[in-house]
Amino acid sequence: MAGGCFGLCRLLRRKRKNRRGPGAGPAQEAEEEVQHFQPLQQDPGRDRPEEQDRARGRLRRAVQRLLKFMRVRRRTATTAPPELPAQPDTSAAELEVEPDVSTAPRDCAASGDMAPTHVTATSDTALTDGTATFDTALTDAETSSDAAPTDVGAKADATTESIADTDCLPMDSVTDAPSLDIWEEKTVSNVNEVPAIVRSIHQWLTCRVSPEVRLPIAIRRLAHAHPGHVVMTLLHCAPACDRAAAILWRTIASSATTAHEVLPTLLGVMEDWPLHSVCTSNGDHVDVFALAATLALWLMVQELQCQDALFVYAPRLLLALLCQVSMSTEQMPQEVSTFWRGCQELHGLPTHPNSFVVQTIRALLCRLQWDQELVSVERKRGWDALLSADTHHYAVGLLAREMRHVLVPSYGPLARHLLGLLSTEGPRWELPALAFLVEVLNYLDVSAGDDSVLQILARHLQSQCPERRRLALRGLLVLSGDPSMAKDICSLSEPLLELLRDGDGELVRMTLSVFRNVLQDEEDRKGLSSTAPRLTEALRPVFDNDNSHVQLLSIRLFREVMEVLAEEGTEPWEMQVRQSLVPLFFRWHDENQRVAEAAREALLWAASFLHRKDLEQLLETEQPFRFCDCLMEKDRSRRGEHLQQALPYLQSPQEPLREAAVRFMGVAGWHMREWQQDLWPILKGLTAMSDDDCPSVSNIRTTLVDAYSRAMRRPMSLQQPHHSPGTTSRHGCTTS
Numbered sequence: 001m002a003g004g005c006f007g008l009c010r011l012l013r014r015k016r017k018n019r020r021g022p023g024a025g026p027a028q029e030a031e032e033e034v035q036h037f038q039p040l041q042q043d044p045g046r047d048r049p050e051e052q053d054r055a056r057g058r059l060r061r062a063v064q065r066l067l068k069f070m071r072v073r074r075r076t077a078t079t080a081p082p083e084l085p086a087q088p089d090t091s092a093a094e095l096e097v098e099p100d101v102s103t104a105p106r107d108c109a110a111s112g113d114m115a116p117t118h119v120t121a122t123s124d125t126a127l128t129d130g131t132a133t134f135d136t137a138l139t140d141a142e143t144s145s146d147a148a149p150t151d152v153g154a155k156a157d158a159t160t161e162s163i164a165d166t167d168c169l170p171m172d173s174v175t176d177a178p179s180l181d182i183w184e185e186k187t188v189s190n191v192n193e194v195p196a197i198v199r200s201i202h203q204w205l206t207c208r209v210s211p212e213v214r215l216p217i218a219i220r221r222l223a224h225a226h227p228g229h230v231v232m233t234l235l236h237c238a239p240a241c242d243r244a245a246a247i248l249w250r251t252i253a254s255s256a257t258t259a260h261e262v263l264p265t266l267l268g269v270m271e272d273w274p275l276h277s278v279c280t281s282n283g284d285h286v287d288v289f290a291l292a293a294t295l296a297l298w299l300m301v302q303e304l305q306c307q308d309a310l311f312v313y314a315p316r317l318l319l320a321l322l323c324q325v326s327m328s329t330e331q332m333p334q335e336v337s338t339f340w341r342g343c344q345e346l347h348g349l350p351t352h353p354n355s356f357v358v359q360t361i362r363a364l365l366c367r368l369q370w371d372q373e374l375v376s377v378e379r380k381r382g383w384d385a386l387l388s389a390d391t392h393h394y395a396v397g398l399l400a401r402e403m404r405h406v407l408v409p410s411y412g413p414l415a416r417h418l419l420g421l422l423s424t425e426g427p428r429w430e431l432p433a434l435a436f437l438v439e440v441l442n443y444l445d446v447s448a449g450d451d452s453v454l455q456i457l458a459r460h461l462q463s464q465c466p467e468r469r470r471l472a473l474r475g476l477l478v479l480s481g482d483p484s485m486a487k488d489i490c491s492l493s494e495p496l497l498e499l500l501r502d503g504d505g506e507l508v509r510m511t512l513s514v515f516r517n518v519l520q521d522e523e524d525r526k527g528l529s530s531t532a533p534r535l536t537e538a539l540r541p542v543f544d545n546d547n548s549h550v551q552l553l554s555i556r557l558f559r560e561v562m563e564v565l566a567e568e569g570t571e572p573w574e575m576q577v578r579q580s581l582v583p584l585f586f587r588w589h590d591e592n593q594r595v596a597e598a599a600r601e602a603l604l605w606a607a608s609f610l611h612r613k614d615l616e617q618l619l620e621t622e623q624p625f626r627f628c629d630c631l632m633e634k635d636r637s638r639r640g641e642h643l644q645q646a647l648p649y650l651q652s653p654q655e656p657l658r659e660a661a662v663r664f665m666g667v668a669g670w671h672m673r674e675w676q677q678d679l680w681p682i683l684k685g686l687t688a689m690s691d692d693d694c695p696s697v698s699n700i701r702t703t704l705v706d707a708y709s710r711a712m713r714r715p716m717s718l719q720q721p722h723h724s725p726g727t728t729s730r731h732g733c734t735t736s
Helices: 002-019 026-035 050-079 121-129 134-142 147-162 180-185 190-207 212-223 226-238 244-253 256-270 292-301 304-311 314-330 334-347 355-368 371-379 382-386 392-403 404-423 428-441 452-461 464-479 485-492 494-498 504-516 522-528 531-544 549-568 571-579 583-588 593-609 611-618 622-634 637-649 655-671 678-687 697-712
Strands: none
Touching: 002 371, 026 404, 026 655, 147 334, 180 355, 190 212, 190 226, 190 244, 190 485, 212 244, 212 314, 212 531, 226 244, 226 292, 244 256, 244 452, 256 292, 256 314, 292 304, 292 314, 292 334, 292 355, 292 504, 304 314, 304 355, 304 392, 314 355, 314 392, 314 404, 314 428, 314 452, 355 371, 355 382, 371 382, 371 392, 371 464, 371 531, 382 392, 392 404, 404 428, 404 452, 452 464, 452 485, 452 494, 464 485, 464 504, 494 531, 494 571, 522 549, 531 549, 531 583, 549 571, 549 583, 549 593, 571 583, 571 593, 571 637, 583 593, 583 622, 583 655, 611 622, 622 637, 622 655
16 A cells, blocks of 8 residues: 555656656746745635646545555554564655654544644645645655654653653553554453453553543443453552543443443452452452452442442442441551552542541442431431441441331342351451341341351350340341241250340340240240240349349240240249249339339239239239238248348348338248247348338347347247247237
8 A cells, every 4th residue: 555655656746747847947846846835825726727626636635545554554563573574665764753642642532534743734734725735745744754753752751741740650661552443443352351451551541641532432341341350450450549540440430331340340359358369361360459449439439320330239339338347447457558558648538448438438328319318327426436346336237227218129139148248157247247137137038948047146146245146136036026937046045045144134135035026926935845944044033133124024024934834734833933932022012113013913923823822812902011921921941042032132222122121031030030040141131231221120120139039048949930929020010
């Protein structure tokens, strides 16, 4: 093609010389040359012959083909192997007409047929004005070929100086990168070529102030076809998201379909804290920071076009970000800290990465137009709670609850995803993931018989971390409301019984609620019957818990469990019922009326179970101290045990219970006055009390001391129990 063009040029030159004639001298040629640069007429083509118009049209097309060929040859020379032969009739000076114009900044896209701006200025003018001949264009091009490299080199130096202050990183020569035509038109059939192309695009863009128009189209097409390779290559070559990488990420996000393809790979990196290990197709196996993917997401969120793709992956994105907040708050490896300092200086981000991740969460909610949820979390100070290790799990649960009405369709699959994360060996985000799981368990279909959720909750139920135990109990409390899960929960009765001895009232309350939910169904009661004896034994100390709600639940659960046991017969469980009479008697005097009423109902059921009609009558007529007197009179063999159970109530924080305990001691002392060794615990307990604790303590203490002294002076043979009149009544009051 080049040979044909230059042949045409020589032919036209010979014809023009022939028209001038053999006698034309240099003066005539100079005169004609000067005429080429005369000012343009108002209508330069008005007197032009038709044949000349056709000739000039052919000339214009020939020059355009020549210039286009010269540019393609330059690009081919920079990328082709050195051994390729040069085109015929093309000199080295002509190939260097535009040696490195691509390094100069451009404000718009380069057109495919656009001529070089410096070297061909004369040719362009000639073609536009329509007065210059091909000889002039060729002569000017040949004349300026020597100066062109110098001028272009100067421009390149100026360009380098103009971008010296930018974030351009040290790279290889830009001329080694493929041309934009290749990026736009080439179809990448071999994935091994993707990393090299992505790196060349990033390298080309790094050394330019403004991108080409066709470049975003190329990166979007490449990311849509090979999203995984594009994402990982970008994260490898620009983990801190320099200016060029930021442009590429936002360009990818400007296409909804491309963003939809890219987000799953970003999610995989974000979920793998602190480093994600993967090998790209070109063998690059450098680990990638999870925060690098979060930084890329933050850039993508700023593009409106990716809103639909973000909505599809919003639940998992939200979960991954919440877990990153937790991990970056609790543990920050030195390499992550070093990496983040570079990101912080480059983009002006918060000093600590957990603050940046919270900022990304808020940006995500804003992009998805969930303003109401954003404000609600802000009002409840959830964003501040996320940044504290002590309250992070609470904030995760709060955010999950606030997102419930906008993410309900996604909560089922999200619960399954969480189960997968928590089922892996050595889960990384146990606490925040468990907090989120508890909030979405209602949307998990457990009818399939998958017991993975119970295994996860059982493991955390025995954890040394109180927060994990609490979250596991909350999860069991949710599942216990499903009749199909109650039977499986019965298999966890052993660790649940251990929690009844925990000092945390909230843990005990939830444990009691789980047992009560299991007992609601008749079939489930049978599954709990083997645990019922130990459960009733563990419940008695809970009657005296500091939390009144825990007291109420424990008393009600005790009665329900005993009803289950009574169905199997009274004989095996009679001892359990008798041991509960004294604690329930004192709870009958509780300041909380609901607790007092529940204790009275439990005592009525116990009296009926023991076939004690006398006790039932006293309870129905509400005669508490006659009840105590009757109890101590009939259960002679258990008087010492009843006394030991009553002694702690002398130190109760509630005045009604202390008063009841003192009166109980008076009744017990009246019935046990013949045994001085049994009266000593009563006297010791009463002596420890002050007169301000109970108005009658002084009189009862004095009476019991006198009775104890008389008993000590009597012969042992005379120390037999009898109901002789004494100085103390059965109700603990002194008589004359």
